[in-house]
Amino acid sequence: MLNNTKTILFALMALANFASANAAHPAHQDSHSNHKITITDPWIRSAPANAPALGLFMEISNNTDQNIKLVSAHVEGYKRIELHRTVSNNGMMKMIRQDFMPIPAQGELHLKPGSWHIMLIGPNRVPSKNEKIMASLKFNNGSTQTIHALVRKGKMMMKHHSKH
């Protein structure tokens, strides 16, 4: 009888552990990994309801020994999506369209305000703060990563970068 009770208690504890682990899982959606590429803190800057363009930012880590390129991004509900980089040249802020974004072997690329960013152009609807927006990223190694970007205010100030 005692053994049976112990078994049931053990089973219940295991079940509770399993349930809590699953409940905690959604909180970790800000990191997406397929072993080769890890994407951390993807976010879209919350924007005015009539904003014609939005910025999508994140940190991309390349865990392989090969250079990898991000070649395109897709998010539902936009007219066009482009890869961009803002560069500062003698006080002039230039936004330059890119064919790809390079993520060096065993290195990172930080997409952030005033630097590399994915430009979401012509939204059908500007997402609200705290929404999570699904995006897929295509890399030149054939892999595609799906991420969920949180719509939030930018936390960091822009730093003055001429090169990154």
Added chain:
Amino acid sequence: MNNKLLGIVGVLLLMVIALYTLDVNKNYKSLTPQLAVAQIMHNPDKKLPVFSLFDHNNDVFSNDNLKGNWSLVLFIYTHCPDVCPTELANMAMLKSYLESEQAAVIPNVVAITFDAPRDTPKVLKTYVAHFDKDFIGVSGNQKKIDQLVKYFGAYYERVIYDDNDKPVTLKRNDPLPSNAIEKGYIINHTATTYLVSPDGQVLAGFPISHNIKNMASDINLIVENY
């Protein structure tokens, strides 16, 4: 006796003139060693040109609207996904910080568009209010905006993509191609925020790397020495 009186009046007159001149030509540059990020731009010989534009409520926005209050003036465009929202978000953070510090002066934030064809007052009303309900969006005749851009020492250039998808930078007076609004264009631009005194003088500029606390302390210092 009369000569003595004339002499005294003369000396007093000279003192008044000297004080007046000293006040008008205050040497704000001497504050430079104490400033964290601001660049002094004060030039009493260079008066703000007479201008008349429209605010986001479609009311006239002219020199009079800058008088009597401190202002932070910046140039933006709403199709900008990166730099301009960063600047406006920083201005909102600066305003909150100045309020929390109970600063003596909380300047009005005036965002003038570089891009009048797309940024009408109505567009600016929704856009600018997103960052702070008190911010003022300004649009109007592009040539008049260009005069202000030049006066403040700002600069912009429009970039379109041609049929081969190659970027083409338009010259200042080049007209926009007829399909540019539909196809879209981007604007390369300077990103300085200007501090304007209640008598309409541009006293200082803050480059893009806004550090809110540094900006706030510089504004306080300039205001104290005004």
